[in-house]
Amino acid sequence: MAAVREWLDRTPETWSPPAPADLTSPYRFLFWLTRSQARRIAVGAALGTLWTVGLAVPPWVLSRVVDQGLVARDTEALVGWSMLLLAVAVLNALLGIARHRTMTKVRMDASFRSVRATVWHTSRLGASLARHVSAGEVVTVGIADVYVVAQALTVTGPGVGAVVAYAVVAVVLFTISPLLAVVVLAGVPLLAVAVGPLLHRIERTGGEYRSHQGRLTTRLVDALAGLRVLNGLGGKTFVAERYQEQSQRLVRRGYRVAGPLSWVGALSTGLPALFLATVVWLSARLAATGAITIGDVVAVYGYVAVLVVPVGFFIEGSSDITRARVAGQRIIDLLNLPVAHDNDRTPEAIPAEPGPLVDPDSGVVIRPGLLTALVAARPAETRAVIERLGQIGMHPPGTTWADVRLADVAREELRHRLVLADNDAEVFTGTVRDIVSGRLEPDDDRIRTALHTAVAEDVVEALPGGLDAEIAAGGSDLSGGQRQRIRLARAVYARPDILLAVEPTSAVDANTEAAMIDRLRHARQDRTTVITTSSPLVLDRADEVVVLVDGKVSSVGTHTELLRTDLCYRDLVSRAQNGAADE
Numbered sequence: 194m195a196a197v198r199e200w201l202d203r204t205p206e207t208w209s210p211p212a213p214a215d216l217t218s219p220y221r222f223l224f225w226l227t228r229s230q231a232r233r234i235a236v237g238a239a240l241g242t243l244w245t246v247g248l249a250v251p252p253w254v255l256s257r258v259v260d261q262g263l264v265a266r267d268t269e270a271l272v273g274w275s276m277l278l279l280a281v282a283v284l285n286a287l288l289g290i291a292r293h294r295t296m297t298k299v300r301m302d303a304s305f306r307s308v309r310a311t312v313w314h315t316s317r318l319g320a321s322l323a324r325h326v327s328a329g330e331v332v333t334v335g336i337a338d339v340y341v342v343a344q345a346l347t348v349t350g351p352g353v354g355a356v357v358a359y360a361v362v363a364v365v366l367f368t369i370s371p372l373l374a375v376v377v378l379a380g381v382p383l384l385a386v387a388v389g390p391l392l393h394r395i396e397r398t399g400g401e402y403r404s405h406q407g408r409l410t411t412r413l414v415d416a417l418a419g420l421r422v423l424n425g426l427g428g429k430t431f432v433a434e435r436y437q438e439q440s441q442r443l444v445r446r447g448y449r450v451a452g453p454l455s456w457v458g459a460l461s462t463g464l465p466a467l468f469l470a471t472v473v474w475l476s477a478r479l480a481a482t483g484a485i486t487i488g489d490v491v492a493v494y495g496y497v498a499v500l501v502v503p504v505g506f507f508i509e510g511s512s513d514i515t516r517a518r519v520a521g522q523r524i525i526d527l528l529n530l531p532v533a534h535d536n537d538r539t540p541e542a543i544p545a546e547p548g549p550l551v552d553p554d555s556g557v558v559i560r561p562g563l564l565t566a567l568v569a570a571r572p573a574e575t576r577a578v579i580e581r582l583g584q585i586g587m588h589p590p591g592t593t594w595a596d597v598r599l600a601d602v603a604r605e606e607l608r609h610r611l612v613l614a615d616n617d618a619e620v621f622t623g624t625v626r627d628i629v630s631g632r633l634e635p636d637d638d639r640i641r642t643a644l645h646t647a648v649a650e651d652v653v654e655a656l657p658g659g660l661d662a663e664i665a666a667g668g669s670d671l672s673g674g675q676r677q678r679i680r681l682a683r684a685v686y687a688r689p690d691i692l693l694a695v696e697p698t699s700a701v702d703a704n705t706e707a708a709m710i711d712r713l714r715h716a717r718q719d720r721t722t723v724i725t726t727s728s729p730l731v732l733d734r735a736d737e738v739v740v741l742v743d744g745k746v747s748s749v750g751t752h753t754e755l756l757r758t759d760l761c762y763r764d765l766v767s768r769a770q771n772g773a774a775d776e
Contacts (some may be wrong), residue, residue, distance in 0.1 A: 252494070338523045351510075542597070549593020552581050582611075584607060630665060648709045675699040
Protein backbone atom coordinates (compact mmCIF):
# COMPACT_ATOMS: atom_id res chain seq x y z
CA MET A 194 0.00 0.00 0.00
CA ALA A 195 2.88 2.40 0.75
CA ALA A 196 4.24 1.85 -2.76
CA VAL A 197 0.81 2.52 -4.25
CA ARG A 198 0.43 5.77 -2.29
CA GLU A 199 3.92 6.93 -3.29
CA TRP A 200 3.16 6.20 -6.94
CA LEU A 201 -0.13 8.09 -6.75
CA ASP A 202 1.56 11.05 -5.08
CA ARG A 203 4.28 11.33 -7.74
CA THR A 204 2.16 10.55 -10.80
CA PRO A 205 -0.22 13.12 -12.31
CA GLU A 206 -3.87 12.05 -12.15
CA THR A 207 -4.34 10.48 -15.57
CA TRP A 208 -6.35 7.43 -14.52
CA SER A 209 -9.76 6.78 -15.99
CA PRO A 210 -11.69 3.50 -15.94
CA PRO A 211 -11.55 1.25 -18.99
CA ALA A 212 -14.36 1.72 -21.50
CA PRO A 213 -16.67 -1.22 -22.30
CA ALA A 214 -14.82 -1.70 -25.60
CA ASP A 215 -11.58 -2.19 -23.65
CA LEU A 216 -13.11 -5.16 -21.83
CA THR A 217 -14.20 -7.22 -24.82
CA SER A 218 -11.06 -9.37 -24.85
CA PRO A 219 -7.78 -9.77 -22.92
CA TYR A 220 -5.88 -8.22 -25.81
CA ARG A 221 -8.10 -5.13 -25.78
CA PHE A 222 -7.44 -4.84 -22.03
CA LEU A 223 -3.69 -5.07 -22.65
CA PHE A 224 -4.04 -2.40 -25.31
CA TRP A 225 -5.86 -0.16 -22.80
CA LEU A 226 -2.96 -0.54 -20.36
CA THR A 227 -0.55 0.27 -23.19
CA ARG A 228 -2.54 3.27 -24.41
CA SER A 229 -2.86 4.63 -20.86
CA GLN A 230 0.91 5.18 -20.64
CA ALA A 231 1.72 5.63 -24.32
CA ARG A 232 4.53 8.14 -23.75
CA ARG A 233 6.38 5.97 -21.26
CA ILE A 234 6.00 2.91 -23.43
CA ALA A 235 7.28 4.86 -26.44
CA VAL A 236 10.36 5.81 -24.41
CA GLY A 237 10.77 2.18 -23.32
CA ALA A 238 10.48 0.97 -26.92
CA ALA A 239 13.05 3.56 -28.06
CA LEU A 240 15.49 2.62 -25.29
CA GLY A 241 14.91 -1.08 -25.92
CA THR A 242 15.60 -0.59 -29.62
CA LEU A 243 18.76 1.44 -29.03
CA TRP A 244 19.99 -1.11 -26.50
CA THR A 245 19.37 -4.21 -28.63
CA VAL A 246 20.67 -2.57 -31.81
CA GLY A 247 23.61 -1.29 -29.78
CA LEU A 248 24.46 -4.88 -28.91
CA ALA A 249 25.17 -5.46 -32.59
CA VAL A 250 27.73 -2.65 -32.76
CA PRO A 251 30.52 -4.29 -30.67
CA PRO A 252 30.85 -7.29 -33.07
CA TRP A 253 31.33 -4.91 -35.99
CA VAL A 254 33.92 -2.87 -34.05
CA LEU A 255 35.58 -6.11 -32.95
CA SER A 256 35.88 -7.21 -36.58
CA ARG A 257 37.71 -3.94 -37.33
CA VAL A 258 40.00 -4.60 -34.34
CA VAL A 259 40.88 -7.99 -35.83
CA ASP A 260 41.19 -7.06 -39.51
CA GLN A 261 42.66 -3.55 -39.25
CA GLY A 262 44.52 -3.91 -35.96
CA LEU A 263 45.67 -7.47 -35.31
CA VAL A 264 45.86 -8.90 -38.83
CA ALA A 265 47.34 -5.69 -40.30
CA ARG A 266 49.60 -5.26 -37.23
CA ASP A 267 48.57 -1.60 -36.98
CA THR A 268 48.97 -0.51 -33.33
CA GLU A 269 47.31 2.86 -33.83
CA ALA A 270 44.25 1.26 -35.42
CA LEU A 271 44.20 -1.42 -32.72
CA VAL A 272 44.14 1.18 -29.91
CA GLY A 273 41.61 3.39 -31.69
CA TRP A 274 39.14 0.61 -32.40
CA SER A 275 39.64 -0.79 -28.87
CA MET A 276 38.78 2.57 -27.29
CA LEU A 277 35.70 2.78 -29.49
CA LEU A 278 34.72 -0.72 -28.36
CA LEU A 279 35.02 0.40 -24.71
CA ALA A 280 32.91 3.51 -25.35
CA VAL A 281 30.21 1.46 -27.08
CA ALA A 282 30.15 -1.00 -24.17
CA VAL A 283 29.73 1.81 -21.61
CA LEU A 284 26.98 3.44 -23.69
CA ASN A 285 25.15 0.12 -24.01
CA ALA A 286 25.36 -0.38 -20.24
CA LEU A 287 23.79 3.05 -19.64
CA LEU A 288 21.07 2.32 -22.21
CA GLY A 289 20.40 -1.01 -20.51
CA ILE A 290 19.98 0.65 -17.13
CA ALA A 291 17.61 3.27 -18.54
CA ARG A 292 15.62 0.60 -20.41
CA HIS A 293 15.26 -1.53 -17.30
CA ARG A 294 14.14 1.41 -15.14
CA THR A 295 11.59 2.49 -17.73
CA MET A 296 10.14 -0.99 -18.16
CA THR A 297 9.93 -1.40 -14.38
CA LYS A 298 7.84 1.77 -14.28
CA VAL A 299 5.69 0.42 -17.13
CA ARG A 300 5.00 -2.79 -15.20
CA MET A 301 4.25 -0.92 -11.97
CA ASP A 302 1.94 1.50 -13.76
CA ALA A 303 0.08 -1.39 -15.41
CA SER A 304 -0.24 -3.19 -12.06
CA PHE A 305 -1.59 -0.13 -10.25
CA ARG A 306 -4.02 0.70 -13.07
CA SER A 307 -5.34 -2.86 -13.07
CA VAL A 308 -5.70 -2.88 -9.29
CA ARG A 309 -7.40 0.51 -9.35
CA ALA A 310 -9.82 -0.62 -12.06
CA THR A 311 -10.63 -3.71 -10.00
CA VAL A 312 -11.18 -1.75 -6.79
CA TRP A 313 -13.22 0.87 -8.65
CA HIS A 314 -15.56 -1.73 -10.12
CA THR A 315 -15.90 -3.83 -6.96
CA SER A 316 -16.88 -0.67 -5.06
CA ARG A 317 -19.57 -0.03 -7.68
CA LEU A 318 -20.83 -3.58 -7.30
CA GLY A 319 -21.14 -3.13 -3.54
CA ALA A 320 -22.95 -5.92 -1.74
CA SER A 321 -23.89 -7.62 -5.02
CA LEU A 322 -20.22 -8.57 -5.54
CA ALA A 323 -20.51 -11.58 -3.22
CA ARG A 324 -23.31 -13.03 -5.34
CA HIS A 325 -21.22 -12.92 -8.50
CA VAL A 326 -17.72 -13.87 -7.39
CA SER A 327 -16.00 -15.25 -4.31
CA ALA A 328 -13.64 -13.33 -2.06
CA GLY A 329 -10.83 -15.69 -3.00
CA GLU A 330 -11.33 -14.97 -6.69
CA VAL A 331 -11.06 -11.22 -6.06
CA VAL A 332 -7.89 -11.72 -3.99
CA THR A 333 -6.32 -13.90 -6.70
CA VAL A 334 -7.23 -11.40 -9.41
CA GLY A 335 -5.76 -8.52 -7.41
CA ILE A 336 -2.49 -10.30 -6.65
CA ALA A 337 -1.62 -13.01 -9.18
CA ASP A 338 -3.47 -11.99 -12.35
CA VAL A 339 -2.54 -8.33 -12.15
CA TYR A 340 1.15 -9.24 -11.90
CA VAL A 341 0.98 -11.60 -14.90
CA VAL A 342 -0.76 -9.00 -17.07
CA ALA A 343 1.71 -6.29 -16.09
CA GLN A 344 4.65 -8.58 -16.89
CA ALA A 345 3.33 -9.03 -20.43
CA LEU A 346 3.80 -5.32 -21.13
CA THR A 347 7.54 -5.97 -21.18
CA VAL A 348 7.16 -6.89 -24.87
CA THR A 349 6.49 -3.23 -25.62
CA GLY A 350 10.11 -2.38 -24.78
CA PRO A 351 12.63 -5.18 -25.34
CA GLY A 352 10.11 -6.88 -27.61
CA VAL A 353 10.03 -3.97 -30.07
CA GLY A 354 13.79 -3.62 -29.77
CA ALA A 355 14.23 -7.33 -30.50
CA VAL A 356 12.30 -7.04 -33.77
CA VAL A 357 14.35 -4.04 -34.91
CA ALA A 358 17.65 -5.62 -33.84
CA TYR A 359 16.76 -8.82 -35.65
CA ALA A 360 16.10 -6.91 -38.88
CA VAL A 361 19.30 -4.84 -38.52
CA VAL A 362 21.48 -7.90 -37.94
CA ALA A 363 19.88 -9.67 -40.91
CA VAL A 364 20.70 -6.71 -43.17
CA VAL A 365 24.27 -6.51 -41.88
CA LEU A 366 24.75 -10.25 -42.39
CA PHE A 367 23.42 -9.88 -45.94
CA THR A 368 26.36 -7.55 -46.71
CA ILE A 369 28.73 -10.25 -45.47
CA SER A 370 27.02 -13.32 -46.93
CA PRO A 371 23.51 -13.67 -48.40
CA LEU A 372 23.53 -17.36 -47.38
CA LEU A 373 24.09 -16.44 -43.71
CA ALA A 374 21.34 -13.82 -43.90
CA VAL A 375 18.85 -16.37 -45.28
CA VAL A 376 19.73 -18.87 -42.55
CA VAL A 377 19.21 -16.20 -39.85
CA LEU A 378 15.90 -14.99 -41.32
CA ALA A 379 14.59 -18.56 -41.55
CA GLY A 380 15.77 -19.54 -38.08
CA VAL A 381 13.36 -17.58 -35.90
CA PRO A 382 10.14 -18.84 -37.63
CA LEU A 383 11.42 -22.39 -37.07
CA LEU A 384 11.95 -21.59 -33.38
CA ALA A 385 8.40 -20.23 -33.14
CA VAL A 386 7.05 -23.45 -34.68
CA ALA A 387 8.98 -25.48 -32.10
CA VAL A 388 7.68 -23.46 -29.13
CA GLY A 389 4.09 -22.93 -30.37
CA PRO A 390 2.58 -26.22 -29.08
CA LEU A 391 4.03 -25.56 -25.64
CA LEU A 392 2.41 -22.12 -25.52
CA HIS A 393 -0.99 -23.61 -26.35
CA ARG A 394 -0.55 -26.13 -23.56
CA ILE A 395 0.42 -23.37 -21.12
CA GLU A 396 -2.77 -21.49 -21.99
CA ARG A 397 -4.97 -24.56 -21.46
CA THR A 398 -3.40 -25.86 -18.24
CA GLY A 399 -2.91 -22.32 -16.94
CA GLY A 400 -6.66 -21.68 -17.11
CA GLU A 401 -7.40 -24.83 -15.10
CA TYR A 402 -4.73 -23.98 -12.54
CA ARG A 403 -6.03 -20.43 -12.21
CA SER A 404 -9.62 -21.58 -11.56
CA HIS A 405 -8.49 -24.04 -8.90
CA GLN A 406 -6.29 -21.37 -7.30
CA GLY A 407 -9.27 -19.01 -6.98
CA ARG A 408 -11.42 -21.69 -5.33
CA LEU A 409 -8.67 -22.63 -2.89
CA THR A 410 -8.07 -18.99 -1.96
CA THR A 411 -11.79 -18.64 -1.26
CA ARG A 412 -11.64 -21.67 1.05
CA LEU A 413 -8.66 -20.15 2.88
CA VAL A 414 -10.40 -16.77 3.30
CA ASP A 415 -13.52 -18.47 4.66
CA ALA A 416 -11.50 -20.65 7.04
CA LEU A 417 -9.55 -17.69 8.43
CA ALA A 418 -12.73 -15.66 8.88
CA GLY A 419 -14.35 -18.47 10.88
CA LEU A 420 -11.26 -19.66 12.76
CA ARG A 421 -12.66 -18.84 16.19
CA VAL A 422 -15.91 -20.66 15.44
CA LEU A 423 -13.99 -23.66 14.09
CA ASN A 424 -11.91 -23.77 17.28
CA GLY A 425 -15.06 -23.73 19.37
CA LEU A 426 -16.69 -26.52 17.36
CA GLY A 427 -13.53 -28.60 17.11
CA GLY A 428 -13.58 -28.49 13.32
CA LYS A 429 -10.23 -26.84 12.76
CA THR A 430 -8.40 -30.12 12.12
CA PHE A 431 -11.01 -31.29 9.63
CA VAL A 432 -10.88 -28.03 7.67
CA ALA A 433 -7.06 -28.07 7.72
CA GLU A 434 -7.01 -31.61 6.32
CA ARG A 435 -9.45 -30.66 3.56
CA TYR A 436 -7.40 -27.59 2.72
CA GLN A 437 -4.19 -29.66 2.63
CA GLU A 438 -5.83 -32.13 0.25
CA GLN A 439 -7.02 -29.34 -2.04
CA SER A 440 -3.64 -27.60 -1.94
CA GLN A 441 -1.90 -30.82 -2.98
CA ARG A 442 -4.26 -31.07 -5.94
CA LEU A 443 -3.32 -27.48 -6.80
CA VAL A 444 0.36 -28.43 -6.58
CA ARG A 445 -0.20 -31.25 -9.06
CA ARG A 446 -1.96 -28.87 -11.40
CA GLY A 447 0.94 -26.48 -10.91
CA TYR A 448 3.33 -29.18 -12.10
CA ARG A 449 1.26 -29.52 -15.26
CA VAL A 450 1.68 -25.79 -15.87
CA ALA A 451 5.34 -25.73 -14.80
CA GLY A 452 6.28 -28.53 -17.20
CA PRO A 453 5.70 -26.61 -20.45
CA LEU A 454 6.86 -23.40 -18.77
CA SER A 455 10.19 -24.99 -17.91
CA TRP A 456 10.52 -26.29 -21.47
CA VAL A 457 9.87 -22.80 -22.80
CA GLY A 458 12.52 -21.43 -20.45
CA ALA A 459 14.98 -24.10 -21.51
CA LEU A 460 14.24 -23.64 -25.20
CA SER A 461 14.57 -19.86 -24.90
CA THR A 462 18.21 -20.52 -24.00
CA GLY A 463 18.95 -23.79 -25.74
CA LEU A 464 17.45 -23.17 -29.18
CA PRO A 465 19.22 -19.81 -29.69
CA ALA A 466 22.49 -21.47 -28.61
CA LEU A 467 21.93 -24.27 -31.14
CA PHE A 468 21.04 -21.64 -33.72
CA LEU A 469 24.26 -19.79 -32.87
CA ALA A 470 26.33 -22.95 -33.28
CA THR A 471 24.81 -23.65 -36.69
CA VAL A 472 25.51 -20.17 -38.03
CA VAL A 473 29.05 -20.12 -36.62
CA TRP A 474 29.78 -23.50 -38.22
CA LEU A 475 28.50 -22.24 -41.55
CA SER A 476 30.52 -19.00 -41.30
CA ALA A 477 33.66 -20.98 -40.45
CA ARG A 478 33.14 -23.12 -43.56
CA LEU A 479 32.79 -19.94 -45.63
CA ALA A 480 35.99 -18.52 -44.10
CA ALA A 481 37.82 -21.73 -44.90
CA THR A 482 36.93 -21.31 -48.57
CA GLY A 483 37.95 -17.66 -48.53
CA ALA A 484 34.42 -16.35 -49.09
CA ILE A 485 34.66 -14.19 -45.96
CA THR A 486 37.55 -12.89 -43.82
CA ILE A 487 38.60 -13.94 -40.32
CA GLY A 488 37.25 -10.62 -39.03
CA ASP A 489 33.94 -11.42 -40.69
CA VAL A 490 33.85 -14.74 -38.83
CA VAL A 491 34.36 -12.91 -35.54
CA ALA A 492 31.66 -10.39 -36.51
CA VAL A 493 29.22 -13.13 -37.54
CA TYR A 494 29.79 -14.88 -34.24
CA GLY A 495 29.10 -11.61 -32.42
CA TYR A 496 26.02 -10.83 -34.50
CA VAL A 497 24.48 -14.24 -33.94
CA ALA A 498 25.42 -14.16 -30.25
CA VAL A 499 23.56 -10.85 -30.08
CA LEU A 500 20.57 -12.52 -31.75
CA VAL A 501 20.37 -14.89 -28.77
CA VAL A 502 18.99 -11.93 -26.78
CA PRO A 503 16.11 -10.93 -29.12
CA VAL A 504 15.26 -14.57 -29.91
CA GLY A 505 15.06 -15.22 -26.17
CA PHE A 506 12.81 -12.16 -25.86
CA PHE A 507 10.58 -13.53 -28.64
CA ILE A 508 10.10 -16.83 -26.83
CA GLU A 509 9.70 -15.33 -23.33
CA GLY A 510 7.42 -12.60 -24.66
CA SER A 511 5.21 -15.18 -26.35
CA SER A 512 5.00 -17.09 -23.07
CA ASP A 513 4.19 -13.90 -21.13
CA ILE A 514 1.43 -12.94 -23.57
CA THR A 515 -0.04 -16.45 -23.44
CA ARG A 516 -0.19 -16.35 -19.65
CA ALA A 517 -1.51 -12.77 -19.76
CA ARG A 518 -4.38 -13.91 -21.97
CA VAL A 519 -5.54 -16.31 -19.23
CA ALA A 520 -5.02 -13.77 -16.43
CA GLY A 521 -6.50 -10.91 -18.47
CA GLN A 522 -9.65 -12.92 -19.13
CA ARG A 523 -10.11 -13.31 -15.36
CA ILE A 524 -9.69 -9.58 -14.84
CA ILE A 525 -12.16 -8.55 -17.54
CA ASP A 526 -14.65 -11.18 -16.33
CA LEU A 527 -14.62 -9.34 -13.00
CA LEU A 528 -14.76 -5.90 -14.61
CA ASN A 529 -17.68 -6.98 -16.81
CA LEU A 530 -19.90 -7.97 -13.87
CA PRO A 531 -23.11 -5.93 -14.14
CA VAL A 532 -23.64 -3.10 -11.67
CA ALA A 533 -27.03 -3.19 -10.00
CA HIS A 534 -29.51 -0.54 -11.17
CA ASP A 535 -27.23 0.88 -13.84
CA ASN A 536 -29.25 2.08 -16.82
CA ASP A 537 -28.91 4.24 -19.88
CA ARG A 538 -31.39 6.85 -18.74
CA THR A 539 -30.46 10.21 -17.27
CA PRO A 540 -30.35 9.71 -13.49
CA GLU A 541 -32.93 11.41 -11.32
CA ALA A 542 -31.91 13.92 -8.65
CA ILE A 543 -33.14 13.71 -5.07
CA PRO A 544 -34.77 16.97 -3.94
CA ALA A 545 -32.72 18.99 -1.48
CA GLU A 546 -35.68 19.40 0.87
CA PRO A 547 -36.53 16.48 3.22
CA GLY A 548 -38.98 13.87 2.01
CA PRO A 549 -40.34 10.51 3.18
CA LEU A 550 -38.46 7.28 2.47
CA VAL A 551 -40.96 4.63 1.37
CA ASP A 552 -40.64 0.86 1.00
CA PRO A 553 -43.82 -0.31 -0.78
CA ASP A 554 -42.99 -4.00 -0.28
CA SER A 555 -43.40 -3.73 3.49
CA GLY A 556 -45.45 -0.56 3.71
CA VAL A 557 -42.75 1.17 5.78
CA VAL A 558 -42.78 4.96 5.54
CA ILE A 559 -39.86 6.77 7.17
CA ARG A 560 -40.81 10.33 8.00
CA PRO A 561 -38.02 12.90 7.55
CA GLY A 562 -36.17 14.34 10.53
CA LEU A 563 -37.13 11.57 12.96
CA LEU A 564 -35.31 8.77 14.77
CA THR A 565 -37.30 5.74 13.62
CA ALA A 566 -36.91 2.24 15.04
CA LEU A 567 -37.84 -0.90 13.08
CA VAL A 568 -38.71 -3.95 15.17
CA ALA A 569 -39.87 -7.46 14.31
CA ALA A 570 -39.92 -10.89 15.90
CA ARG A 571 -37.56 -12.06 13.16
CA PRO A 572 -34.56 -9.73 12.65
CA ALA A 573 -34.31 -10.84 9.00
CA GLU A 574 -37.53 -8.94 8.27
CA THR A 575 -36.18 -5.58 9.45
CA ARG A 576 -32.88 -6.24 7.74
CA ALA A 577 -34.67 -6.88 4.43
CA VAL A 578 -36.42 -3.51 4.74
CA ILE A 579 -33.10 -1.77 5.47
CA GLU A 580 -31.49 -3.42 2.42
CA ARG A 581 -34.32 -2.24 0.18
CA LEU A 582 -34.19 1.27 1.62
CA GLY A 583 -30.42 1.32 1.19
CA GLN A 584 -30.54 -0.21 -2.30
CA ILE A 585 -28.26 -3.08 -1.29
CA GLY A 586 -28.41 -6.01 -3.67
CA MET A 587 -31.05 -6.72 -6.29
CA HIS A 588 -34.57 -5.69 -5.24
CA PRO A 589 -37.74 -4.59 -7.04
CA PRO A 590 -37.19 -0.91 -7.97
CA GLY A 591 -40.09 0.47 -5.94
CA THR A 592 -38.38 2.24 -3.04
CA THR A 593 -38.76 6.04 -3.19
CA TRP A 594 -37.29 9.04 -1.44
CA ALA A 595 -39.30 12.24 -1.71
CA ASP A 596 -41.33 10.53 -4.49
CA VAL A 597 -38.14 9.80 -6.52
CA ARG A 598 -37.37 6.15 -7.23
CA LEU A 599 -34.00 5.28 -5.73
CA ALA A 600 -33.35 2.89 -8.62
CA ASP A 601 -33.27 5.94 -10.92
CA VAL A 602 -30.88 7.98 -8.75
CA ALA A 603 -27.17 8.14 -9.58
CA ARG A 604 -25.45 5.75 -7.19
CA GLU A 605 -22.76 8.29 -6.31
CA GLU A 606 -25.35 10.80 -5.14
CA LEU A 607 -27.31 8.11 -3.29
CA ARG A 608 -24.23 6.85 -1.43
CA HIS A 609 -23.33 10.42 -0.50
CA ARG A 610 -26.74 11.26 0.94
CA LEU A 611 -27.73 7.87 2.36
CA VAL A 612 -25.42 5.67 4.44
CA LEU A 613 -26.09 2.15 5.70
CA ALA A 614 -24.17 1.22 8.86
CA ASP A 615 -24.03 -2.56 9.08
CA ASN A 616 -22.52 -4.65 11.86
CA ASP A 617 -20.84 -6.72 9.15
CA ALA A 618 -19.24 -3.68 7.52
CA GLU A 619 -15.51 -4.18 7.01
CA VAL A 620 -13.00 -2.43 9.27
CA PHE A 621 -9.86 -2.05 7.19
CA THR A 622 -6.43 -1.80 8.70
CA GLY A 623 -5.24 1.74 9.30
CA THR A 624 -5.23 4.53 11.84
CA VAL A 625 -8.33 5.54 13.77
CA ARG A 626 -8.30 8.78 11.78
CA ASP A 627 -8.34 6.98 8.42
CA ILE A 628 -10.98 4.44 9.48
CA VAL A 629 -13.44 6.97 10.89
CA SER A 630 -13.03 9.49 8.05
CA GLY A 631 -13.43 6.75 5.44
CA ARG A 632 -13.62 8.13 1.91
CA LEU A 633 -13.90 11.72 3.19
CA GLU A 634 -11.11 14.14 4.04
CA PRO A 635 -10.09 13.70 7.71
CA ASP A 636 -10.93 16.52 10.12
CA ASP A 637 -9.67 15.81 13.64
CA ASP A 638 -12.30 17.91 15.43
CA ARG A 639 -15.09 16.34 13.44
CA ILE A 640 -13.62 12.87 14.01
CA ARG A 641 -13.56 13.44 17.78
CA THR A 642 -17.19 14.63 17.63
CA ALA A 643 -18.18 11.45 15.76
CA LEU A 644 -16.31 9.30 18.29
CA HIS A 645 -18.07 11.14 21.12
CA THR A 646 -21.45 10.52 19.47
CA ALA A 647 -20.68 6.81 19.19
CA VAL A 648 -19.37 6.72 22.79
CA ALA A 649 -16.04 5.54 21.41
CA GLU A 650 -13.70 8.01 23.10
CA ASP A 651 -12.55 5.33 25.56
CA VAL A 652 -11.63 3.06 22.64
CA VAL A 653 -9.24 5.69 21.27
CA GLU A 654 -7.92 6.65 24.71
CA ALA A 655 -7.00 3.01 25.38
CA LEU A 656 -4.93 2.84 22.19
CA PRO A 657 -1.36 4.20 22.03
CA GLY A 658 -1.21 7.16 19.69
CA GLY A 659 -4.79 8.42 19.88
CA LEU A 660 -6.15 9.13 16.40
CA ASP A 661 -2.83 7.91 14.97
CA ALA A 662 -3.21 4.49 16.62
CA GLU A 663 -3.19 1.59 14.16
CA ILE A 664 -6.13 -0.81 14.14
CA ALA A 665 -5.62 -4.31 12.74
CA ALA A 666 -7.50 -5.62 9.70
CA GLY A 667 -11.09 -6.46 10.54
CA GLY A 668 -10.67 -4.72 13.90
CA SER A 669 -9.35 -8.01 15.27
CA ASP A 670 -7.56 -6.18 18.11
CA LEU A 671 -10.87 -4.66 19.30
CA SER A 672 -13.77 -6.20 21.15
CA GLY A 673 -17.14 -6.64 19.47
CA GLY A 674 -18.57 -3.59 21.21
CA GLN A 675 -15.55 -1.46 20.32
CA ARG A 676 -15.79 -2.43 16.65
CA GLN A 677 -19.49 -1.61 16.71
CA ARG A 678 -18.87 1.87 18.09
CA ILE A 679 -16.06 2.56 15.60
CA ARG A 680 -18.40 1.57 12.75
CA LEU A 681 -21.10 3.88 14.08
CA ALA A 682 -18.58 6.73 14.42
CA ARG A 683 -17.63 6.24 10.77
CA ALA A 684 -21.27 6.45 9.70
CA VAL A 685 -21.89 9.54 11.85
CA TYR A 686 -18.78 11.25 10.44
CA ALA A 687 -20.24 10.99 6.92
CA ARG A 688 -23.20 13.20 7.99
CA PRO A 689 -25.67 11.68 5.51
CA ASP A 690 -29.19 13.01 5.09
CA ILE A 691 -30.41 9.51 5.98
CA LEU A 692 -28.59 7.06 8.23
CA LEU A 693 -29.72 3.42 8.26
CA ALA A 694 -28.19 1.49 11.17
CA VAL A 695 -28.57 -2.27 11.70
CA GLU A 696 -28.54 -3.18 15.41
CA PRO A 697 -25.95 -0.50 16.25
CA THR A 698 -26.05 -1.17 20.03
CA SER A 699 -26.38 -4.97 20.15
CA ALA A 700 -22.86 -5.59 21.51
CA VAL A 701 -22.68 -2.97 24.27
CA ASP A 702 -23.96 -2.80 27.85
CA ALA A 703 -27.10 -0.92 28.86
CA ASN A 704 -25.33 2.21 30.10
CA THR A 705 -23.29 2.55 26.93
CA GLU A 706 -26.37 1.80 24.83
CA ALA A 707 -28.35 4.60 26.50
CA ALA A 708 -25.50 7.06 26.00
CA MET A 709 -25.12 6.06 22.32
CA ILE A 710 -28.80 6.61 21.51
CA ASP A 711 -29.06 9.87 23.42
CA ARG A 712 -25.96 11.28 21.72
CA LEU A 713 -27.08 10.01 18.32
CA ARG A 714 -30.45 11.74 18.74
CA HIS A 715 -28.72 14.98 19.63
CA ALA A 716 -26.08 14.77 16.87
CA ARG A 717 -28.64 13.97 14.16
CA GLN A 718 -31.37 16.31 15.26
CA ASP A 719 -33.60 17.20 12.28
CA ARG A 720 -31.92 14.47 10.20
CA THR A 721 -33.49 11.13 9.33
CA THR A 722 -32.16 8.13 11.24
CA VAL A 723 -33.48 4.57 11.01
CA ILE A 724 -32.43 1.85 13.46
CA THR A 725 -33.30 -1.84 13.56
CA THR A 726 -33.46 -3.02 17.16
CA SER A 727 -35.41 -4.98 19.73
CA SER A 728 -33.89 -3.21 22.72
CA PRO A 729 -36.61 -1.59 24.93
CA LEU A 730 -34.11 1.08 25.92
CA VAL A 731 -33.58 2.14 22.30
CA LEU A 732 -37.26 1.78 21.39
CA ASP A 733 -38.22 4.09 24.27
CA ARG A 734 -35.96 6.83 22.90
CA ALA A 735 -37.14 6.56 19.28
CA ASP A 736 -39.46 9.25 17.89
CA GLU A 737 -41.41 6.58 16.07
CA VAL A 738 -41.49 2.78 16.19
CA VAL A 739 -42.56 0.67 13.19
CA VAL A 740 -43.61 -2.89 14.02
CA LEU A 741 -43.31 -5.56 11.32
CA VAL A 742 -45.20 -8.84 11.25
CA ASP A 743 -44.42 -11.29 8.44
CA GLY A 744 -42.45 -8.55 6.70
CA LYS A 745 -45.36 -6.05 6.63
CA VAL A 746 -46.15 -3.01 8.76
CA SER A 747 -48.40 -4.04 11.64
CA SER A 748 -48.48 -0.86 13.70
CA VAL A 749 -46.76 2.52 14.07
CA GLY A 750 -46.43 4.74 17.10
CA THR A 751 -44.27 5.67 20.04
CA HIS A 752 -42.94 3.04 22.42
CA THR A 753 -45.41 4.05 25.13
CA GLU A 754 -48.39 4.05 22.74
CA LEU A 755 -47.56 0.63 21.31
CA LEU A 756 -47.09 -0.92 24.74
CA ARG A 757 -50.60 0.21 25.55
CA THR A 758 -52.32 -0.69 22.28
CA ASP A 759 -50.36 -3.48 20.53
CA LEU A 760 -50.30 -6.90 22.23
CA CYS A 761 -47.82 -8.32 19.70
CA TYR A 762 -45.40 -5.46 20.37
CA ARG A 763 -45.81 -5.85 24.12
CA ASP A 764 -44.91 -9.55 23.91
CA LEU A 765 -41.93 -8.80 21.71
CA VAL A 766 -40.56 -6.20 24.13
CA SER A 767 -41.21 -8.50 27.06
CA ARG A 768 -39.19 -11.29 25.45
CA ALA A 769 -36.35 -8.84 24.75
CA GLN A 770 -36.35 -7.68 28.39
CA ASN A 771 -36.35 -11.26 29.69
CA GLY A 772 -33.50 -12.14 27.35
CA ALA A 773 -31.47 -9.18 28.59
CA ALA A 774 -32.20 -10.13 32.20
CA ASP A 775 -31.08 -13.72 31.58
CA GLU A 776 -27.80 -12.47 30.19
